[in-house]
Amino acid sequence: MSAASSGRLLIVPSPLDFGCDEQIDLTEVIPLGTLRQAAALKNWVCENAKTTRAYLKRIDAVVPMACAIQSIQITELPRQVHKLGDHDGQFDARHFLEAALAGEDIGLVSEAGMPAVADPGSSVVRAAHALGLTVLPLVGPVSLLLALAASGLNGQNFAFHGYLPTDGAARAQRLKQLESDALQRGQTSLFIETPYRNLATYQAAIDTLKPTTRLSISSGLTLSTGKSLTLTVSQWRQRPVPVGGRTPAIFGVGR
Amino acid sequence: MSAASSGRLLIVPSPLDFGCDEQIDLTEVIPLGTLRQAAALKNWVCENAKTTRAYLKRIDAVVPMACAIQSIQITELPRQVHKLGDHDGQFDARHFLEAALAGEDIGLVSEAGMPAVADPGSSVVRAAHALGLTVLPLVGPVSLLLALAASGLNGQNFAFHGYLPTDGAARAQRLKQLESDALQRGQTSLFIETPYRNLATYQAAIDTLKPTTRLSISSGLTLSTGKSLTLTVSQWRQRPVPVGGRTPAIFGVGR
Secondary structure: OOOOOOOOEEEOOEOOOOOOOOOOOHHHHOOHHHHHHHHOOOEEEEOOHHHHHHHHHHHHHHOOOOOOHHHOEEEEOOHHHHHHOOOOOOOOOHHHHHHHHOOOOEEEOOOOEOOOOOOOOHHHHHHHHHOOOOEEEOOOOOHHHHHHHHHOOOOOOEEEEEEOOOOHHHHHHHHHHHHHHHHHHOOEEEEEEOHHHHHHHHHHHHHHOOOOOEEEEEEOOOOOOOEEEEEEHHHHHOOOOOOOOOOOEEEEEEO | OOOOOOOOEEEOOEOOOOOOOOOOOHHHHOOHHHHHHHHOOOEEEEOOHHHHHHHHHHHHHHOOOOOOHHHOEEEEOOHHHHHHOOOOOOOOOHHHHHHHHOOOOEEEOOOOEOOOOOOOOHHHHHHHHHOOOOEEEOOOOOHHHHHHHHHOOOOOOEEEEEEOOOOHHHHHHHHHHHHHHHHHHOOEEEEEEOHHHHHHHHHHHHHHOOOOOEEEEEEOOOOOOOEEEEEEHHHHHOOOOOOOOOOOEEEEEEO
C-alpha cells in the first residue's frame, strides 16, 4: 500500500520526431501541463540517457526545469528490456523506483510517443503497482491512436498486434487471419513496421488481402510530411507505392 | 483524388471532463498546437452543437478564434449515428463535408477525447477518404491509451472491445474469453463501462476471472480524482470496491 509520503511514477510522452530530420516545436504536440509536470522531475527512467537529456533540454526551453539538467538522475532500462521487448512481465523493475520510495516523483519516458504502449516501460509501471505507488499517465502523442482515428476504420473494436512475422509465408497467413477478424467480427487490426520493411509489408498486404478489404496507411504523423490514407486494396493496387524506406508506418486493416 | 484547393478534415480531441463537476484547464491536456489549429476553423461536425460551442468558448479563452463563435458553422451528426454507433461503416457522411470540397477546413469533434476512437466520427473520416480529402489527426487526450499505459499490462499486443454484454451469463462468458486471450496469447483486453454499470462489471470480473489474472481499473483520467490501479483478482477481492457510480471506468485484463 502506498505511503502518503511516497513519490509517484509519471508516464511522460515524447514527440514523434525521434530520428527524423524535422524537429517539431514541442508545444505543437505536448500539452503545457505535461511539460510543466516533466520540468519538475529530478528522476527519470528511460531507454537512452542521451536522448532523454536532449528531450529535457527541449522541455527546459519551454518550461524551465526545476533543477539543472546535469544534476537530474537518469537511469537507463537494461538493453535486453528495450531490445527484446518489455511486454511479458518477466523483468523486475522495482529497483528502478527507489527514489519514489524515498518520496520523490519519477518520470518514465521512451524514445517516441507513449511509454509502455508499443514501446518499453510496462515493467516499470508494473513495478510501481507492485510497490503501491501512484501511477499518473500524462497526455501526449500516441502514433497508434492518431493513425486509428485518421483511418476511419472501426474504433470501437480494434486490436494492435505489434509487428507482423518477417517470413513471407507466415506474414501472409497472419494478414489473412487479421482480415478475417476484420470481416467476420468487425475488429480493426493495427500493426507497425520498421522503415526498411515497409515496402515488403505493403506488397504482402495488397497481394494477400481481398480487393474490397480496406487498408489504412499512416506515416510521419504530427510531422509536416505526415499522411494517413485509407483505400480498398483494389484502389491501392492502382496507385504508386505509398510507403518509403525512411519513416515508420502504421497499417490498419478493416472492413 | 484531392484537389489542391480542397479543405482538410481535422480530427480535434477534447478534454475528458465532459459531464464532470471539475473543469480542467485546457492547456493541461491539449497541446497549444491543437488549440491553434482548432481556433482557425470555421466549420465543425460534432455530436452536439451546444457542447461544441462551449468547447470553442474554452478554446477562445486560450487562443482567440479566427472568427466570432456565433458565425461558426456547427453541424450535428444525426442522433442515430451517435446513439446506435458509428462503427459499421453504413452511414454515408459525405454531405457533411461540402465546405471542404469548397476549400475550407472542417473540424471533427466528439463529446470527450478522440473522435472516431471509442466515440462517434469514423463515418465522417471514412467520407473524407472517399472524397480524397486530407485527414489530419491532432494530439490530445485518449482515455483508453492513458489507461493502457498506466496499467503496466502488455502494450505491444492489446485489443479494445467497447462495452461488455449486459446480460450476466453473456458477460461472464465474454470475460472468460478475454482472459483466455490474455493468458494464452498475451493479448491485453480493454473494455469500458458506463458509470451505472461499473459495479456490476467489477463484481462480474472478480467473480469470474482466475485469482492470478491481472485486472486494471482506471477512472477519472486527467482529472484531480483520476486513478489507475492494477492488481491480481485475488488482491482486488481483499479490497473495498474501487469503482463508483459517477465516473466512467476503463477495465484491462492481462497476465
